[in-house]
Amino acid sequence: MEGENGKAGLGEPQPGGPQPATAPVPQLPESSTPEQVTKLVSDALAKQGREHRAALLPITSERDSLKTQLTGRDGEITDLTGERDDLKAKIDDLASDDPQRFNLVKRESALTTQVNQLRTDRRTLEADKATHATAKKLTDDTLREITVMDVATAKKDASGKAIGNPEQLKEVCEKIGATTEEQIQTVADTLWPDAVTPATAALKILSGATSGGAQGLNGLSPEEKVRKGLAAKIKEG
Structure with a gap:
């Protein structure tokens, strides 16, 4: 189903031409914890990624x-x-x-x-x-x-609750032209700086606090925060 902007949603086939393969639906146990569900989904996505590669x-x-x-x-x-x-x-x-x-x-x-x-x-x-x-x-x-789905679903808070949003990550990546896995990961680190992942420290400046007298980022849109974060990371590197 198309979204309100007329674009196909995440993982949906594009009109015309060959259609992308769909990841098999993971078989869930009768009683599954959120962690088990997340792992099954992640494993299915990883398997599909290997097949496509x-x-x-x-x-x-x-x-x-x-x-x-x-x-x-x-x-x-x-x-x-x-x-x-x-x-x-x-x-x-x-x-x-x-x-x-x-x-x-x-x-x-x-x-x-x-x-x-x-x-x-x-x-x-x-x-x-x-x-x-x-x-x-x-x-x-x-x-x-x-990659977008995998990176977004890996973003969790300290309690293990998923806080990443695949659709939001996809939208921001499309706007700024982020296409590689590294770029997508950097965008995700910027959108959800509080997520408990090893890459969290990559863009600490984007937590909304100030850095070196810089203007706070709480009022910026996700796209603006990502652009500033990428610029800061390049400067540091």
């Missing part, structure tokens, strides 16, 4: 192969076109009854056929490359959503 390897490999083939086709087309143009110039310089002219015309015609075939092959390779780019983007998007 495995599926991504052949896609990336074939994409790289297509890029190499395209480069090779471009080089061949350039070389053959140059040779053909040279032959045309020689043909124009020869008299119509020159015996050599016939052989050059045949060679020029053969080169034209080769160039046309290479251009056809190149268009096919471009289409294949576009198809693989679409598949890779879908896989990347799915892996990113799995």
Whole structure:
């Protein structure tokens, strides 16, 4: 189901094209603690992430192969076109009854056929490359959503209660262009600085207190806090 802004929600299939695989629903014991539920969900997400990463390897490999083939086709087309143009110039310089002219015309015609075939092959390779780019983007998007879900659900308070919000984390990451696992983790550390995780200390400045006379951050939006936190982290590094 789409959200109010018309965008597909976290983990939902995008309209058209291949659909992302859905993580299997964990089988819960009849009586499960919140910790058990969280672990089952986390394990299912991790399993799906591994499967998607495995599926991504052949896609990336074939994409790289297509890029190499395209480069090779471009080089061949350039070389053959140059040779053909040279032959045309020689043909124009020869008299119509020159015996050599016939052989050059045949060679020029053969080169034209080769160039046309290479251009056809190149268009096919471009289409294949576009198809693989679409598949890779879908896989990347799915892996990113799995990472967002995994990182957000790992954010808990001292009592073990989950305080992370996957939808909020996804929204902020999209706004600021955070795409890698490290960037997503940094955004989460900023949004929930009080969470009990090893990475909590990474952005202490974002707890809402002041730092070195800096203005307090309590009144800032999540996106603004993240941007300031990232800037502070870069400065410290």
